[in-house]
Amino acid sequence: MSKSKRLIELMIAVNKRRKFTVRELAEEFSVSNRTIMRDLQALEELGLPLYAEYGPNGGYRLLNERLLPPxxxxxxxxxxxxxxYQSxxxxxxxPFDEEAVTALNKFYYYLPDDTKRTIDKMKQRVIFWSPKRKAPSPHLRLLLDASLQMRPVRVLYDSREGAKSRTIQPIxxxxxxxxxxxxxxxxxREKYLLFRVDxxxxxxxxxxxxxxxxxxxxPLQMWLLPQGQPVSAVYASDPERMPLIAELTTEGVRRCQWEGIFHDELQVNDDGTGTLRLHIKQDDFDYYxxxxxxxxxxAVIREPQELREQLRQAAVKLFEAYHASKPSS
Incomplete structure (x- = not known):
């Protein structure tokens, strides 16, 4: 076996074991202890973080911040x-801003030149776009880590009633x-709730x-689609939610279909018009x-009446703003 191939296989073996002795590796690769020692030194120079433990039960241990095998x-x-990654x-x-950038740069740097040219051409033809919101989410990584560790978090949350302190355990x-x-x-509140991270x-x-x-x-999938049910069916059983019914023109239907926000909730008639049936909380009124x-x-809201009235007031306010303003000369 060539040295380069042995180093690759040795890196894979070390990542799997995490803890090992020189003798164990020498027997596995059918080489001398001295050869394994030189190979481990070469891997350390490449960035593999090894820690030596001395004594009767000693050996080598791989630290957590390790390099993954090629x-x-x-x-x-x-x-x-x-x-x-680019998407x-x-x-x-x-939750991993810097890691995503460095991983993408590393990956691109070590690609062959012809593959780089293929990617450069494709970058002009393919874009994965998603709306970029201005609201920052500085605590996104902490909430993700807390969900992985299953530990509670004390947060100051800006709700409709104002900023309040509460303790939550993220899913x-x-x-x-x-x-x-x-x-x-x-x-x-002693129940599961949905929080906006920003x-x-x-x-x-x-x-x-x-x-x-x-x-x-x-798991998170159960929050989105519990037991394979559509979101509308799950929300309908939530006592804090109220039904929303909106009648849509053909253009309103096209917009809902194009935006892809609503699926099971949108019913399309033979003439192209449709009806949107949702179950929303009062906290969502401003968004809708x-x-x-x-x-x-x-789109014309039929229910709930409270949302109809809020929408009517917003429309009146918009009309008054334009009615009062004078066109520039």
């Missing part, structure tokens, strides 16, 4: 991975329409020994007022 990709796989560039916040984070959301168990003004993990809840049987106001007469 993986061989086909050209098409390399292009697919590059654009998978994240339009997000305003990521995970997900992105939708340019915003990041964090479903979590709220110890104050509204988290302060966050800190609770100390060891703080009260926790078991969310291991509640802005959304349906932007659709103009292509």
């Amino acid at each position: 993986i061989v990709f086909s050209e098409q796989e390399a292009v697919a991975i590059f654009f998978a 994240l560039q339009h997000y305003g916040s990521l 995970g984070v997900y992105s939708q329409n340019g915003y990041w959301y964090c479903p979590a168990y709220c110890f104050h 509204r988290v003004l302060q966050a800190e993990q609770m100390e060891e020994g703080a009260k926790t809840v078991d969310v291991s049987g509640y 007022t802005e959304y349906f106001l932007s659709m103009g007469a292509d």
Whole structure:
């Protein structure tokens, strides 16, 4: 076996074992202890973080910040991975901002020149766009780490009633329409709630020994689509939600279909018009007022009456603003 091939296989073996002795590796690769020692030194020079433990039960241990072994990709796989990373560039916040940039730069740097040319051409023809929101989410990584460690977090959350302190235990984070959301168990309300991450003004993990809840049987997918049910069916059973019914023109239907926000909730008639049936919380009124106001007469709210009235007041306010203003000469 050539030295280069042995080094690659040795790196793979070390990453799998995490703890080992020189004799174990020498026997596995059928080489001398001295050869393994030289190979381990070469891997350390490449950046593999090894820690030597002395004594009867000693050996080598791989530290947590380790390098992953090399993986061989086909050209098409390399292009697919590059654009998978690049698709994240339009997000305003990521839980791994710096890591995504450095990983993409490393990956591109070591590609063959002809593969780089293929990617450079494709960058002019393929863009994965998502709305970039201006609202920062500085505590996104902390909430993600807390969900992985299943530890509660004390947050200052800016809700409709104002900024309030509460303790939550995150289930995970997900992105939708340019915003990041964090479903979590709220110890104050004693139930699961959905939090918008950009509204988290302060966050800190609770100390060891703080009260926790078991969310291991509640993966993020269950929050989105519990037991495979459509979102509309799940929300309909939520006592805090009220039905929203909006009648849409053909243009209103096209817009809903194009934006891809609503699926099961949108019913299309034979003539192209449609009806949108949702279940929303009162906290969502401001969002839906802005959304349906932007659709103009292509969407008319029938229920709930409270949202109809809020939308009517917003329309009157908009009319008065334009009626009072004078066109510039």
